[in-house]
Amino acid sequence: MRAAVFVEPGKIEITERPDPQIAKPTDAIVRVALACVCGSDLWFYRGQTPYEAGRPVGHEFIGVVEDIGSEVSRLHKGDVVIAPFAFSDGTCPHCQAGITTSCLHGGFWASGGMDGGQGEAVRVPFADATLVRIPGSGHSEEMWHSLLALSDVMGTGHHAAVSAGVKRGNAVAVVGDGAVGLSAVLAAARLGADRIIALSRHEDRQQVARAFGATDIVAERGEAATEAVIDLTDDVGADAVLECVGTGQSMATAFSIARPGAMVGYVGVPHGVEVPLQSMFFRNVGMHGGSAPVRTYIPGLMEDVLAGRIDPGRVLDFETDLDGIQEAYAAMDQRRAIKSLVRVSSI
Amino acid sequence: MRAAVFVEPGKIEITERPDPQIAKPTDAIVRVALACVCGSDLWFYRGQTPYEAGRPVGHEFIGVVEDIGSEVSRLHKGDVVIAPFAFSDGTCPHCQAGITTSCLHGGFWASGGMDGGQGEAVRVPFADATLVRIPGSGHSEEMWHSLLALSDVMGTGHHAAVSAGVKRGNAVAVVGDGAVGLSAVLAAARLGADRIIALSRHEDRQQVARAFGATDIVAERGEAATEAVIDLTDDVGADAVLECVGTGQSMATAFSIARPGAMVGYVGVPHGVEVPLQSMFFRNVGMHGGSAPVRTYIPGLMEDVLAGRIDPGRVLDFETDLDGIQEAYAAMDQRRAIKSLVRVSSI
Numbered sequence: 109m110r111a112a113v114f115v116e117p118g119k120i121e122i123t124e125r126p127d128p129q130i131a132k133p134t135d136a137i138v139r140v141a142l143a144c145v146c147g148s149d150l151w152f153y154r155g156q157t158p159y160e161a162g163r164p165v166g167h168e169f170i171g172v173v174e175d176i177g178s179e180v181s182r183l184h185k186g187d188v189v190i191a192p193f194a195f196s197d198g199t200c201p202h203c204q205a206g207i208t209t210s211c212l213h214g215g216f217w218a219s220g221g222m223d224g225g226q227g228e229a230v231r232v233p234f235a236d237a238t239l240v241r242i243p244g245s246g247h248s249e250e251m252w253h254s255l256l257a258l259s260d261v262m263g264t265g266h267h268a269a270v271s272a273g274v275k276r277g278n279a280v281a282v283v284g285d286g287a288v289g290l291s292a293v294l295a296a297a298r299l300g301a302d303r304i305i306a307l308s309r310h311e312d313r314q315q316v317a318r319a320f321g322a323t324d325i326v327a328e329r330g331e332a333a334t335e336a337v338i339d340l341t342d343d344v345g346a347d348a349v350l351e352c353v354g355t356g357q358s359m360a361t362a363f364s365i366a367r368p369g370a371m372v373g374y375v376g377v378p379h380g381v382e383v384p385l386q387s388m389f390f391r392n393v394g395m396h397g398g399s400a401p402v403r404t405y406i407p408g409l410m411e412d413v414l415a416g417r418i419d420p421g422r423v424l425d426f427e428t429d430l431d432g433i434q435e436a437y438a439a440m441d442q443r444r445a446i447k448s449l450v451r452v453s454s455i
Numbered sequence: 456m457r458a459a460v461f462v463e464p465g466k467i468e469i470t471e472r473p474d475p476q477i478a479k480p481t482d483a484i485v486r487v488a489l490a491c492v493c494g495s496d497l498w499f500y501r502g503q504t505p506y507e508a509g510r511p512v513g514h515e516f517i518g519v520v521e522d523i524g525s526e527v528s529r530l531h532k533g534d535v536v537i538a539p540f541a542f543s544d545g546t547c548p549h550c551q552a553g554i555t556t557s558c559l560h561g562g563f564w565a566s567g568g569m570d571g572g573q574g575e576a577v578r579v580p581f582a583d584a585t586l587v588r589i590p591g592s593g594h595s596e597e598m599w600h601s602l603l604a605l606s607d608v609m610g611t612g613h614h615a616a617v618s619a620g621v622k623r624g625n626a627v628a629v630v631g632d633g634a635v636g637l638s639a640v641l642a643a644a645r646l647g648a649d650r651i652i653a654l655s656r657h658e659d660r661q662q663v664a665r666a667f668g669a670t671d672i673v674a675e676r677g678e679a680a681t682e683a684v685i686d687l688t689d690d691v692g693a694d695a696v697l698e699c700v701g702t703g704q705s706m707a708t709a710f711s712i713a714r715p716g717a718m719v720g721y722v723g724v725p726h727g728v729e730v731p732l733q734s735m736f737f738r739n740v741g742m743h744g745g746s747a748p749v750r751t752y753i754p755g756l757m758e759d760v761l762a763g764r765i766d767p768g769r770v771l772d773f774e775t776d777l778d779g780i781q782e783a784y785a786a787m788d789q790r791r792a793i794k795s796l797v798r799v800s801s802i
Binding site: 201202205206207209210271342344367368369371374377378381383385386388389390391392393394395396397398399401 | 548549552553554556557618689691714715716718721724725728730732733735736737738739740741742743744745746748
C-alpha cells in the first residue's frame, strides 16, 4: 500500500509499505477514506521532537472496514468507522473508567510498529472497542468532515471543557485558536456556556470561533490578554479556562485569567511550562486535562454531529490527497491552513 | 487583654494587648473561649517562615459575641460562634461563589493588624458573614472540641476531599497524618468513600485514622509507599488522592498513587514542590485545592457534628490554657501532640 512517512524535518513523502494483515483475532483492517494532519504532527515536521526517518505518520482517520479477525463481533466488513487517535481494549480498569488513552494494552497509530493514519490502510487492534461505526449513509461532505474531526480535535477540545468543568451559564475563556482551541469553543458552547471569550489573533480563526459560539474575541497576548479578559469578566476572571496550546506563555495566561476556585482544563502538551503553584494554591485554581480519551467521547459527540447540532469539520479548511501530503503539512506549518484534510479513497 | 505573641523562633509568650473595640458598624467583638494551634503555626515557630516579633498568633477559635456594631443583624450578644480562619464579606463575587478565602475585602487573623485567635478577644470584621452561630447549649466537652475543629482543620480536610472529587464508593488515599490529614480521612468517609488508605507512620495517628474511617494504613514512605498503595488498589491507583502536607516528597507520592483520570486534592501549602507535568498530562491526573474556604463548609459540617455523625475534635489531644501557650506549641513541634487546644475562658 501507499503511505506517508517522515523523511526529515520539513519533508514527508509517500512510500510503499506492506499491506496490513490481520495479526490477532481482535484486529480489523480499515481502508482509510479521509485522514488529516494534526497540530502535533508539526512538532516532528518542524524538527522540534525526534522522529525516525521512514516512520509512518498520521493518527486521525475514518475509513471502511475491509477485513476482521475471528473474534471481532460488533463490526462487519463494509462498516464505515471513526478511529480515535489511540487504540484501546475497552476492558481494562482505565478504559472502564473512560480514560482510554491510559489503556493497559492500548497504543497509538504510527508508533511502535503500528500503521499511520495518513496511508491507504491501517491494522486496528481491539477493533470492537477502538472503532466507532458511523450509522446511516449519504452524509454530506461537510458532515464527513465533522465526523473526521471526532477522531481527535473535537474530542480534545471537548476534553478541555470537561476537564475545566464547564457548566451551563459559565463564562469560559479559551486560550489558543488552532483547530483544538476552536473545537474547545464549540465544546464550551455545546455544554451551555453563556459567554465564551476566545483568545485569537488571526482573523480567519476569529471567524470560525464566532461561528462556533465565541461571544468575545481577545486579540492581545500576554499581560494585555490577561487584562482584557479580567475586564470582560468584571474583574472576576473566567469560570473555566480551556488551555489548548501548551506553551509557557499560554499556560501563564490561562492561570492568570481563571477566577478563584476555577479549573484550567489543559490539552496542549506542556512544553516549557512552569506551574504557578503558590498563586494556584492561594487562589484555589486547579488544573486537569491531558491526552484526551477521545474514544469515550465519540458516541455522544457523533450524535450531535449527525443531528446537525455541531459542525466541528469547519476547522478543516485545506484539502489534498496522498500525493499532496507534503503540501498538507506545509500549509499548516505556514499557517495558510487551520487543519489539512487528506482524501485517500472514496467512502 | 492578654494575648499570645511571637517573640522569636521557639518562643511564644503572653503579653498585654489593647482590648479590641468595634471599629466599623459590621464588626463584632468575640471573647475567645477555645483556641487551638495549627500545623501552619509551626512554620514561624520553627523559624521556617518570617514572622515579626510582637505580632499576635492564632487563627482558630470559638467564642462568645460580646459586642456588635450597629449594622450587625444576624448575631446577638451572647451568641456562641465559630470563627473560620479567614474573615470575608459574604457578598463579593468570590464569596458568592463559595471561595471565601479570596474575598475581595477579607483577610486573616493575626495578620495586617488583626487580633490573633490565641488571646482573650478578637475584633471580627463582617461579623454577620464571617461568624457561624452554634445552636443549642449544654454541648459535651467532646462536641466543643469538634466544633472548634471546624474553624480550620476539618474544613481544610473536607476541602481536600471536595477538590479531589471524592465520590461514594471511591478508593481514596490520604497523604499526611497531621490533624488535617486525619480530618481528610474523616471527610472522605463522610462523603461515602468505600476504601480509605491512610499514609501514616505514627501509631497514635494510625489509631485516629482508623477511628475516622481509614480501612488501610500504609506506613512506608517514598517509593515504597507508592508501591504499597498501587498494590492495595490492584495496580490501578486511587480514585482520589488527598494531599495534606505540601512537601516535595508528599506531593510526588500523591501524584504517583493517583489512577489515570484522578484528581489530587491538595491543601498543604506547597514548599519545594515540583509538579510532574508530563506525567500528569499523559495520565490525565489533575490537581485542585488550596487555602480552604472553610466558612462555606461550616454549616454543613456543623450539622453533622451536632448530630454526632462526625467527631473531628478527636485530633485535639493536648490541652492547656493561655499561660501554657508555649507548651501548646512545643508539644506539637516535638510531635507529642497531634493538635493543641488552648482553653481561654468558659463558654
